[in-house]
Amino acid sequence: MDKNTVIITGTSSGYGKVIAREFAKQGWNVIATMRSPEKETELTKLDNVIVTHLDVLDTASIRTALHEGISKFGKIDLLINNAAHGLVGVFEAMTSKQIRDEFEVNVFGYINVIRELLPHFREVGKGMIINVGSQGGVITFPLMSPYHATKFAIESFTESISYELSSINVTVKLIEPGGASTKFFSNAQTPSGVVPNEYNWIVNNTGMDELYDTYKDKLSTLEAVGLFIYKAATDGTDNFRYLIGDEMKSFLAIKRQKSDEEYINFMRNQFMPKSSTER
Structure with a gap:
């Protein structure tokens, strides 16, 4: 029986790399794509894996990667859109370019790859698309407004x-991971503009450390996320939405159980625990 083939974007680190490893481990052909494949040393050693250049903002590179993968393996069965960009900080200090770049990668990057692959899926008569979203497309945290905007956009688009x-017999699935052991915050871009002093209070007192301590035992490992996505792709259902992580489920349960006003106040207390008189 012919092996199934998956193409994955953003495999140089984080979710993308562990997803590529998991599918290769399970016997799939893997087209592992990234912007700088010449730097990759791990995935290149795996059987049935090709590591190739793909920039989600460059249509020519997308077409080249698809052509290389199809030429090598005969067909593509599954696309996993994973490449993403982080931007963390005070909105007023973010430049227009930084915000546009966030949307270019996190939204239009997904759209670009899907658009180029769909003719192949129509030709072979089937296919599957998995978009890796985020808990950030369901709930929001402070200092991440453009990132959340992109993930909410991916939710509705998907x-x-x-x-x-x-x-046309193409199954679409959405993965919503909660927190995991990624380097999201350390790798995220910060605002290029000057942060006005008036924001010092929220920047220094968001309660993120306390929140992390509360939920750290509920965070998923990267390996668990990779296995979860493999199972979602192969569970034989047309289920649409998949939640990963007890932390994510805890927040979502709170959001569903409370009124909108109660939920907003709950989140404000999580991140802004001090009263205005203490500023």
């Missing part, structure tokens, strides 16, 4: 195309 693509 849900909408799932209806129309079902008509």
Whole structure:
């Protein structure tokens, strides 16, 4: 029986790398894509894996990667859109370019790859797309407004195309990971502009450390996320939304159980525990 083939974006680190390792381990052909494949030393050693250049903002590079993968393995069965960009800080200090770049990678990057792959799926008569979203597309935290905006956009985009693509036998799934042992914050870009002094209070007192201590035992490992996504791809269902992590489920349960006003106040207390008189 011919092996299935997956193409994955953003495999140089984090989720992307462990997803590529898991699918290779499970016997799939893997097209592991990244912007700088010449720097990769681990995935290049795995059987049935090709590591190739793909920049989600460069249509020519997307087409080249797809052509290389199809030429090597005969077909592509699954796309996992994973490449993402982080931007963390005070909104007022972010430049227009930084915000646009966030949308270019996190939204238009997904769209670009899907658009280029769909003709192949129509030709072979089937396919699957898995978009890696985030808990940040369901709930929000302070100092991450453009990132959340992109992930909420991916939520709605993915849900909408799932209806129309079902008509051409393409299954669409959305993965919503909670926190995991990624280097998201250390790798995230920070605002290029000057942060006004008036924001010092929230920047220094968001309660993120306390929140992390509360939920750190519920965070998923990267390996668990990789295995979870493999199982979602191969569970034989057309289920759409998959949640990963007890931390994510805890927040979502609170959001669903409380009124909108109660939930907003709960989140404010998580991140802004001091009263205004203590500023």
